[in-house]
Amino acid sequence: MPTRKKQPSRTTKPTAKESDLDRFRETPDGEFLTTDQGVRVSSTDDSLKAGPRGPTLLEDFHLREKIMRFDHERIPERVVHARGAAAHGTFQVYRSLSKYTRAAFLTDPAAKTPVFVRFSTVAGSRGSADTVRDVRGFAVKFYTSEGNFDLVGNNMPVFFIQDGMKFPDLVHAIKPNPRKEIPQASTAHDSFWDFISLTPETAHMVMWVMSDRAIPRSYRMMEGFGVHTFRLIDPAGKARLVKFHWKPLLGTHSLVWEEAQQIAGKDPDYHRRDLFEAIEAGAPAEYELGLQVVDEADVLKFGFDLLDATKLLPEELVPVERVGKLTLDRNPMNFFAETEQVAFCVGNVVPGIDFTNDPLLQARLFSYLDTQITRLGGPNFAELPINRPIAPVHNNQQDGFGRQTINGGVANYSPNSLGDNFPKPASPKEGGYKHYMERIDGQKIRERSDSFGDHFSQARMFLDSMTDVERTHLTEALCFEIGKVERLPVRQRVIDAILAPIDEALAATVAKAVGSSRDKAATKAPAKGQRTKTMAPSPALSIIRPDGGSIATRRIAMLVAEGFAGRSLAAVKAALEKGGASVELISTDLGTVKSADGADAEAVRTFMIAPSVMYDAVFIADGQASADALAGTDDAVRFVGEAFRHCKAVAALGAGRTLLTAARIATDQGKDQDPGLIVETAPGTVATRFMAGIARHRHWARQGKAKPRPPLEP
Ligand code: HDD
Numbered sequence: 001m002p003t004r005k006k007q008p009s010r011t012t013k014p015t016a017k018e019s020d021l022d023r024f025r026e027t028p029d030g031e032f033l034t035t036d037q038g039v040r041v042s043s044t045d046d047s048l049k050a051g052p053r054g055p056t057l058l059e060d061f062h063l064r065e066k067i068m069r070f071d072h073e074r075i076p077e078r079v080v081h082a083r084g085a086a087a088h089g090t091f092q093v094y095r096s097l098s099k100y101t102r103a104a105f106l107t108d109p110a111a112k113t114p115v116f117v118r119f120s121t122v123a124g125s126r127g128s129a130d131t132v133r134d135v136r137g138f139a140v141k142f143y144t145s146e147g148n149f150d151l152v153g154n155n156m157p158v159f160f161i162q163d164g165m166k167f168p169d170l171v172h173a174i175k176p177n178p179r180k181e182i183p184q185a186s187t188a189h190d191s192f193w194d195f196i197s198l199t200p201e202t203a204h205m206v207m208w209v210m211s212d213r214a215i216p217r218s219y220r221m222m223e224g225f226g227v228h229t230f231r232l233i234d235p236a237g238k239a240r241l242v243k244f245h246w247k248p249l250l251g252t253h254s255l256v257w258e259e260a261q262q263i264a265g266k267d268p269d270y271h272r273r274d275l276f277e278a279i280e281a282g283a284p285a286e287y288e289l290g291l292q293v294v295d296e297a298d299v300l301k302f303g304f305d306l307l308d309a310t311k312l313l314p315e316e317l318v319p320v321e322r323v324g325k326l327t328l329d330r331n332p333m334n335f336f337a338e339t340e341q342v343a344f345c346v347g348n349v350v351p352g353i354d355f356t357n358d359p360l361l362q363a364r365l366f367s368y369l370d371t372q373i374t375r376l377g378g379p380n381f382a383e384l385p386i387n388r389p390i391a392p393v394h395n396n397q398q399d400g401f402g403r404q405t406i407n408g409g410v411a412n413y414s415p416n417s418l419g420d421n422f423p424k425p426a427s428p429k430e431g432g433y434k435h436y437m438e439r440i441d442g443q444k445i446r447e448r449s450d451s452f453g454d455h456f457s458q459a460r461m462f463l464d465s466m467t468d469v470e471r472t473h474l475t476e477a478l479c480f481e482i483g484k485v486e487r488l489p490v491r492q493r494v495i496d497a498i499l500a501p502i503d504e505a506l507a508a509t510v511a512k513a514v515g516s517s518r519d520k521a522a523t524k525a526p527a528k529g530q531r532t533k534t535m536a537p538s539p540a541l542s543i544i545r546p547d548g549g550s551i552a553t554r555r556i557a558m559l560v561a562e563g564f565a566g567r568s569l570a571a572v573k574a575a576l577e578k579g580g581a582s583v584e585l586i587s588t589d590l591g592t593v594k595s596a597d598g599a600d601a602e603a604v605r606t607f608m609i610a611p612s613v614m615y616d617a618v619f620i621a622d623g624q625a626s627a628d629a630l631a632g633t634d635d636a637v638r639f640v641g642e643a644f645r646h647c648k649a650v651a652a653l654g655a656g657r658t659l660l661t662a663a664r665i666a667t668d669q670g671k672d673q674d675p676g677l678i679v680e681t682a683p684g685t686v687a688t689r690f691m692a693g694i695a696r697h698r699h700w701a702r703q704g705k706a707k708p709r710p711p712l713e714p
Contacts, residue, residue: 035065075340076375077126080171081137083185084120085130085219085272086332086339087279091115091142091289093324100240100293101232103352105144106324114143116386117328118342119219119275123174124185129264130271131255132185133214133477138224138246139344140326143390146431150348151244152368155216156208157225157312162201162452164363170195170202188484197493201452203502204310204459210477211462212254212470212543217616217697218274220285220553221253228361229306231354231436232293239436241299241306241356243313245290245320251549253697256646257477262613270614276331281582283553284329290320303533304458305451309360311458314538338386343372351428354436377401394423454532459502461535467544469700475506479513488516496522501532548695552580556694557605557615557643559636559659560587563625566599568653568683572619575687581694586610588633596623607635612642617649617694620656622683627655631662640665644677647702649693651678653686674699 033041041062048060056063078084090112097106105113120137121130136155141148160170173195176182183189187209196202208214216222224246231239255263263270275285292313294306304311332338345368346361355361372381378401381387393405396412411419426432466474478499485491491514499507500523511518526532556576558569573583587593587603594600612618618640620627630636641663644650652660657667657679667679676699680686693699 035062036069075377078120078375079371080122081120081139082126083124083128083130084118084137084339085275086116086118086342087275087285087328088330088332089115089117089284089326089328091140091324091326093289095323097232097291097323098235100234100242100291101352102235103144103149103232103350104146105142105149105350106352111145113145114390115326115328116141116143116338116342117326118339118344119271121185123187128185129268131215131260131263131268133187133209133257133260133481134185135209135214136216136219136222138222140224140246141342141344141348141387144350145391146350147391148348148387148389149350149353150344150346151226152344152346152364153224153226153244153246155222155224156205156213157227157243157245158205158208158458159227159309159360160202160205161199161360162308162310162448163359164361164367165359166199167360167363167367188481190485190487190490193482193485193494194487194490197490197497200455200498200501201310203455203498204462206498207459207462207474207502210474210481211466212473213252214477215255215257215260216271217253217255218250218278219271220275220278221248221250223247223252224287225312228309228358229294229299229356231356232291233352233354233436237434239296239354239438241294241296243292243294243318245292246287246326247290247320247322249286249288250552251545251697252543254543256698257473257480259613259646262611266611266613275328278553279329279331281553283580284327286328287326288322289324289326290322292318292320294318300451303535304454305449307356307358307449308452309358310452310455314461314535315540316536316538337384341376341381341384342386343368343376343381343384345369345372349433351431351433357438380404396423453527456501456526457533457535460532461537462541463503463506464535465537465539465541467542469703470542470544472703475509478506478510482510483514485514492516492519492522496520497524501526544700548692549697550580551576551691551694554581554616554694555614556581556583556617556619557610557612557639558583558585558619558621559630559639559656560585560593560601560603560621561626561629561633561636562594563596563623563629564593564601565622565626565654566595566597566601569595569601569619569621570599571683572651572653572687572690576619576691579691581691584610584615586639588629588635596625607633607639612639612648613646615643615648616697617690618643618651619690620650620652620659622654622656624655624658627658630659637663644702647676647698647700649676649678649690649696649699651680651686651690651693653683654681672701674702676702 033044035041047056047063049056092112093106093109095109105111118139121128121132121134122137123134124132138155139152141150161167173191174187176184177189177191196206226244229241229243232242233239267273278285299306302313302317346364347369373379380400380402383404396414398407398412409419415421428434463471482491482494495507495511495516496519499510500518508518558573560569576583584605585601585603586605586607588606590603590606592600593603620640636659640650640659644663644665660667676693676696678686678689678693680689
């Protein structure tokens with residue numbers, strides 16, 4: 001009898017202690033192969049036949065079960081947010097928030113609430129690339145002691161539309177052309193921009209999607225937002241309005257658009273790999289929960305309606321109070337069972353958290369519950385291990401596809417006397433959920449509130465809050481996207497109906513780039529009561545920070561060839577690793593690379609396997625023979641040239657500068673010192689300056705100045 005160690009059951013929700021993934025890796029449960037009925041199987045290679053060359057028999061229950069299970073392995077992908085990656089972790093508040101809410105997980109600083117977070121792109125199919133220009137989903141399931149709370153947000157604080165009624169239209173327009181199913185995971189096409197051009201409420205969100213926020217460097221380096229205004233209810237029953245934020249501790253950083261496009265081909269799994277590998281390497285993804293709390297009476301005080309999901313509440317008007325920490329430190333054990341089967345429902349709230357009348361939110365309350373019935377095959381999806389709350393569940397729900405609970409007793413109705421009237425409703429004192437008693441007075445009406453009418457003030461505020469570099473990126477993104485629109489009237493309408501009311505200069509630049517001209521007569525004057533206001537810029541919206549950050553988890557490439565200076569390279573590598581960076585040696589061949597000083601090293605990647613876009617920064621080793629060999633290698637020259645072009649920190653020690661010269665990067669910079677280009681002779685100084693350069697993420701001053709990429713032919 002085999003004696004392999006028994007594996008834990010896969011249907012048990014893992015505890016926070018089970019972080020030793022080795023126990024779960026590679027091997028399935030148990031010792032023997034069995035059918036789903038637990039019957040041990042004697043062979044899984046041959047079907048049961050009437051003789052070795054005879055027909056297969058219908059009675060082969062193992063064959064039928066194996067093929068039946070295979071036939072149904074795929075479930076429908078999410079209609080939006082199909083592509084995602086997830087992680088487990090915990091959430092803990094820094095201090096009790098009982099002044100705002102009675103939610104247990106927000107009032108007990110000792111409580112470590114388990115969470116499961118799924119990040120996603122919106123438009124692409126399940127197999128699409130991670131780094132496309134898109135909104136990112138940031139969905140958090142808190143398994144609180146009082147039941148599950150799902151905060152199903154995005155990495156942008158506003159949304160395209162104001163009423164959920166428009167969501168199917170928006171998504172049909174974003175998704176590929178229904179005839180050709182082209183393009184995949186991209187908004188750069190006619191139907192998207194047609195919808196945008198005819199729907200001015202999208203103007204603000206369009207600015208976000210064209211900004212660098214839509215091409216994050218990592219899920220670990222992006223902000224999250226609950227988007228809607230929610231309510232917090234304190235222990236005395238008083239309600240306050242709240243906006244939820246997630247602030248990444250590694251800072252908010254983005255890719256360069258060209259780099260994002262290259263990564264989409266070179267490593268379509270870039271973001272899921274990044275999250276998985278960082279967590280495996282013991283570097284948790286960390287975010288702080290932020291709250292903007294506003295009195296109920298102030299819902300219209302800021303010049304826009306807090307119920308309108310196309311508006312954000314500038315941090316400069318209401319500061320974000322950081323109240324707790326989310327730590328993602330454990331990878332899922334099984335992608336399908338957890339990341340794919342997790343069902344987020346906006347309606348999952350706990351006592352102390354409530355909804356508002358935001359019409360986008362109201363439609364979401366129906367949609368998420370409804371969609372799971374198709375996706376997860378029936379009404380029992382809350383019983384799947386990843387969806388099951390840690391709070392006990394007792395009710396009279398029964399039957400349906402995939403029922404897992406085996407209920408005892410016969411009293412499956414309420415009220416009952418056969419079961420002493422259990423399970424019975426709980427009063428608020430006993431933890432029963434009590435909906436906030438908002439006074440509602442009005443006519444039934446299918447109409448948009450006038451307070452939702454100003455579509456351009458915040459779009460302009462967003463643009464005005466960008467640095468010049470970010471504004472250039474946004475403008476280029478628009479030129480790219482509108483340039484891909486084939487129908488000229490659609491291009492024209494985007495310019496006149498959407499861009500011009502936001503900013504005339506922006507509209508003119510895009511018009512020129514896409515071969516149109518500005519048609520002033522086509523821009524409608526705003527209707528009465530919908531005047532565009534001038535709002536002060538909000539510096540918090542810019543993600544380019546002059547002060548730099550940490551180099552932790554940054555990926556650094558060290559380029560070497562035979563004859564490199566091994567000792568100085570080892571010293572720089574040790575300094576980078578001490579700072580938490582992840583360093584890889586790259587050469588033309590894998591394996592040991594001979595050094596000039598006996599300190600040989602292992603190349604773990606080649607230029608062919610790992611292009612520059614996989615790294616945040618590049619270091620070129622000292623040693624003339626190595627530098628000459630690299631300078632004579634097209635791929636190495638291209639590697640450095642591209643990293644420089646993408647504004648990354650590039651350092652050359654001693655003779656390493658030969659490769660910079662080959663890549664046509666000027667090493668003599670005169671007065672215009674580029675802090676991201678480090679050309680040094682002393683290993684100690686190079687390490688310090690290089691780390692400071694990496695910490696600044698990108699060196700944007702280089703943009704526009706970068707020399708064209710060197711030709712590949714000699
Ligand atoms: Fe949605 C999925 C976020 C508006 C209908 N949405 C989904 C996910 C996220 C969001 C992060 C993926 C959850 C996961 O990882 O499984 N959605 C948003 C945000 C919105 C928003 C931040 C606006 C503020 N969504 C929205 C509206 C509707 C939907 C207005 C419909 C009326 N969303 C869905 C959905 C999905 C979904 C069709 C697809 C899969 C799922 O729900 O479980 O029901």
